[in-house]
Amino acid sequence: MNWLILVLAGLVEVAWSQSIKPTHNFTRPVPTLVCLTLMAVAVWLLSQAMNTLPVGTAYAVFTGIGAVGAIALGAVLHGDALSAGRMTALTLIVGGTVLARVTA
DSSP: OHHHHHHHHHHHHHHHHHHSGGGTTTTSHHHHHHHHHHHHHHHHHHHHHTTTSOHHHHHHHHHHHHHHHHHHHHHHHHOOOOOHHHHHHHHHHHHHHHHHHHTO
């Protein structure tokens, strides 16, 4: 169950990453509230998953999901470039995340 909570935390982190830019440097109240709420929910879910999962593994998986999701959504929503180097980085992040999970 804590692995599912951890995946959910990572997905909320992806949403959080995308919610930062619309705050316009935290000058817009509603987007800022959404951003801070998503941040708090992501960290709370991560802390719940850490009740039984090793801290290092949980954090590595959490940030791995967040990084891959942020890069993927950046490419899809904002037209960010996906160079060979970025694709290689994504592959290594996914591989490391999977390895952290299966060896936990």
